[in-house]
Amino acid sequence: MKGFDLNKLVRESVQKLQPYSSARDEYVSDGSEMIFLDANENPYDNGVNRYPDPYQRSLKSVLADQKSISENQILLGNGSDEVLDLIYRAFCEPNQDNIITLPPTYGMYKVLAGINAVKNKEVLLTNDFEPNVDEILKVVDIKTKLLFICSPNNPTANSFHKEKIERLLKSFNGLVVIDEAYIDFSKDESWLSQLINYPNLIVTQTLSKAYGLAGIRLGVCYASEEIIGVLNKIKPPYNVNQLTQQHALQRVLNQDLVQQEVKHILKERQELMKALESLEFVEVLYPTDANFILAKVDDANKRYQQLLNKQVVVRNRSTQPLCENTLRFTVGTPEENKKLIAILKELE
Numbered sequence: 001m002k003g004f005d006l007n008k009l010v011r012e013s014v015q016k017l018q019p020y021s022s023a024r025d026e027y028v029s030d031g032s033e034m035i036f037l038d039a040n041e042n043p044y045d046n047g048v049n050r051y052p053d054p055y056q057r058s059l060k061s062v063l064a065d066q067k068s069i070s071e072n073q074i075l076l077g078n079g080s081d082e083v084l085d086l087i088y089r090a091f092c093e094p095n096q097d098n099i100i101t102l103p104p105t106y107g108m109y110k111v112l113a114g115i116n117a118v119k120n121k122e123v124l125l126t127n128d129f130e131p132n133v134d135e136i137l138k139v140v141d142i143k144t145k146l147l148f149i150c151s152p153n154n155p156t157a158n159s160f161h162k163e164k165i166e167r168l169l170k171s172f173n174g175l176v177v178i179d180e181a182y183i184d185f186s187k188d189e190s191w192l193s194q195l196i197n198y199p200n201l202i203v204t205q206t207l208s209k210a211y212g213l214a215g216i217r218l219g220v221c222y223a224s225e226e227i228i229g230v231l232n233k234i235k236p237p238y239n240v241n242q243l244t245q246q247h248a249l250q251r252v253l254n255q256d257l258v259q260q261e262v263k264h265i266l267k268e269r270q271e272l273m274k275a276l277e278s279l280e281f282v283e284v285l286y287p288t289d290a291n292f293i294l295a296k297v298d299d300a301n302k303r304y305q306q307l308l309n310k311q312v313v314v315r316n317r318s319t320q321p322l323c324e325n326t327l328r329f330t331v332g333t334p335e336e337n338k339k340l341i342a343i344l345k346e347l348e
């Protein structure tokens with residue numbers, strides 16, 4: 001981070017880019033009664049006949065407040081997946097640059113690298129599912145633009161040690177993307193408070209997990225104003241639709257309900273851990289800091305199929321490195337978990 005220079009990381013084409021200027025960019029409503037004849041919309045009101053706010057100001061203002069951060073440090077996208085794709089497109093030159101991922105981890109980083117023609121250097125986690133910091137720093141070269149850290153990590157469910165992430169933030173001169181999709185379930189603090197200390201830090205979160213809004217697609221990116229400025233330049237003007245903005249706003253304003261649901265999920269997680277622990281065919285139960293549990297079993301394919309036959313779908317993660325014979329269980333409702341546990345106890 002010492003020699004960090006954002007300008008050197010931005011693709012030349014993005015630096016030179018003159019962003020599209022939309023009707024809602026050129027005239028920003030101050031709330032007064034106006035006649036809008038500037039965007040070729042159908043004038044008959046049905047709730048969504050107007051283009052949405054391209055910068056989602058109402059939603060950002062609430063998020064900024066809740067996270068004690070400036071609105072200019074927030075970018076919203078059509079799920080984290082769009083946010084991550086924008087990061088690639090802003091900083092990685094196709095067929096030249098590379099990124100680093102730490103398998104076993106979230107599959108989208110690799111897919112997005114492929115789509116964007118960016119080389120993905122994979123550095124396996126250690127056997128206790130921690131980043132191998134020395135090895136990571138060894139594979140960094142001048143074309144390494146991004147390092148993806150998922151903490152709590154999917155599918156291993158653990159949060160990485162703070163000191164390891166800190167070392168990476170301090171030693172890597174590209175951008176460190178910390179994916180905090182599961183942060184609301186974690187006992188660890190978010191890295192958001194560290195944005196002020198690390199100009200190379202990007203934190204992504206989502207409303208898809210703890211906030212219970214996977215269906216509306218809303219991903220959040222927090223970073224320095226400079227980084228957000230670059231991403232704003234290349235994002236599609238109306239990337240977050242009106243219905244999503246409204247629904248997300250209602251939900252983030254209802255923190256009591258969200259926190260209550262998280263509490264219930266964590267309590268259920270503990271029950272599920274206890275039940276899994278007592279099963280003979282469960283060989284390792286990994287510690288979890290998320291809303292799911294990774295378990296090593298005797299024969300994952302067999303157990304997966306047995307559960308399917310009982311109408312329960314879990315995720316078989318056995319093809320992932322270090323995850324041989326593992327199943328990933330998302331924590332469900334108390335009724336669902338009770339059924340799952342009863343079924344698991346009956347398996348032969």
Ligand SMILES: *Cc1c(COP(=O)(O)O)cnc(C)c1O
Nearest residue numbers: 079080081106154181206208219
């Ligand atoms: C589920 C998940 C996401 C969420 O992606 P969205 O596109 O926001 O739904 C992001 N990162 C990880 C690691 C996940 O497991």
